[in-house]
Amino acid sequence: xxxxxxxxxxxTVSEGASLELRCNYSYGATPYLFWYVQSxxxxxxxxxxxxxxxxxxxxxxxxxxxxxxxxxxxxxxxxSVHWSDAAEYFCAANRDDKIIFGKGTxxxxxx
Amino acid sequence: NAGVTQxxxxxxxxxxxxxxLQCTQDMNHNYMYxxxxxxxxxxxxxxxxxxxxxxxxxxxxxxxxVSRSTTEDFPLRLELAxxxxxxxxxxxxxxxxxxxxxxxxxxxxxxxVV
Numbered sequence: 001x002x003x004x005x006x007x008x009x010x011x012t013v014s015e016g017a018s019l020e021l022r023c024n025y026s027y028g029a030t031p032y033l034f035w036y037v038q039s040x041x042x043x044x045x046x047x048x049x050x051x052x053x054x055x056x057x058x059x060x061x062x063x064x065x066x067x068x069x070x071x072x073x074x075x076x077x078x079x080s081v082h083w084s085d086a087a088e089y090f091c092a093a094n095r096d097d098k099i100i101f102g103k104g105t106x107x108x109x110x111x
Numbered sequence: 112n113a114g115v116t117q118x119x120x121x122x123x124x125x126x127x128x129x130x131x132l133q134c135t136q137d138m139n140h141n142y143m144y145x146x147x148x149x150x151x152x153x154x155x156x157x158x159x160x161x162x163x164x165x166x167x168x169x170x171x172x173x174x175x176x177v178s179r180s181t182t183e184d185f186p187l188r189l190e191l192a193x194x195x196x197x198x199x200x201x202x203x204x205x206x207x208x209x210x211x212x213x214x215x216x217x218x219x220x221x222x223x224v225v
Contacts, residue, residue, distance in 0.1 A: 009151065034213070043115075043201055043216030044154075090153060097161055097208055098144065098169060103153035 002027050004093050006102035014110045015083055021076040021105050023091030031093040033074040035065055036101075038088045047089075050074060061085070083109045113137050117202050117217035124192040124224045132187040132220050134202035142205045143185040144169075144214070145177065147198040154201065160185055161208070192224045 005024045013019055025031060032051050036044040048059025055067040065076045074091060086109045091102040118133045136143065141162045146154040146169075156169030160179040174196060176188040185204075189196060199221050203214040 036214075041219075043203075043218050044214070045216070046213035049213060097142070097167075098156055098159050099214065100156070100170075101146075101154040103151060 002031075002093070002095065002100060004091050004100055004102040006089075006091050006105050008105045009103070010106050010108065012108040012110060013081055016080050019076075019078045019081045019085070019107070021089050021091075021107070023074045023076065023102060024072050025074065025091075025093045026072065027093060027095055029095070030069060031095040033065075033067060034092040034094070034099065035059065035063070035074075035076045036090045036092060037061075038090065038104075040087070044090060047076070081107075081109055083111065085109060115202055115204055115215050115217035117200075117220050119220060120218070121221050122223070124189075124222065126192060126194065126224060128192050129188070129190045130192070130222075132189070132200055132202075132222075134185045134187065134217060135183050136185075136202075136204040136215070137183065138204065138206070138215065139182060140204035140206050140215070141182070142208065143179065144203045144205075145175075145185070145187045146201045146203065147171065148201060148219075149198050157187065157200075189222075194224050196222065197224045198222060 003026045034049045035047040038044045088104045088106045090104045092099045115136045144159040145157040155171045158177040160166045202217040
């Protein structure tokens with residue numbers, strides 16, 4: 001069955017430290033891949049997306065993600081996190097007319 | 112440009128009652144979706160629509176119904192509300208197929224069934 005897995009439910013990093021959030025997908029063929037962010041009480045906002053081509057994609061708010069076909073992964077990274085990055089992050093994949101979301105990773109920032 | 116508008120923002124229902132969650136978008140998007148979000152479970156697709164007059168089931172359609180009579184509106188109907196339908200509901204839309212240009216989300220409806 002098609003699925004998106006985010007193995008970390010919670011991640012805590014110090015402000016200014018680097019960040020990597022993991023995402024793995026299970027599809028018959030490479031889907032289109034996305035990362036979304038959700039601030040408390042808000043809807044989801046698209047950070048970045050991968051369709052094909054360059055495996056390192058840049059997004060908004062200083063985020064980037066790297067697609068690795070051999071590992072079926074699409075990990076999200078940021079070189080230096082800010083307190084405002086505290087939120088829940090969702091990896092998502094699309095192959096037909098709909099997107100399937102992972103269960104999310106909640107990011108906590110230590111001052 | 113309002114984007115995706117959901118009403119109401121909060122609602123408490125009694126078991127067995129029915130209600131309609133409203134969703135309107137003003138971006139002329141063809142694709143519209145309803146998701147429910149439960150703590151630690153991510154978002155589950157309830158129903159989606161690829162255009163006016165066309166709807167299809169997602170992962171968790173039981174207990175819900177939808178219609179799409181216009182491009183702008185995609186209401187979600189709950190019949191005979193049950194406690195298991197307590198959740199936050201998000202409507203989303205996109206221009207391209209499957210959200211390839213990214214979804215635009217509404218701000219959500221928090222529903223409690225007691």
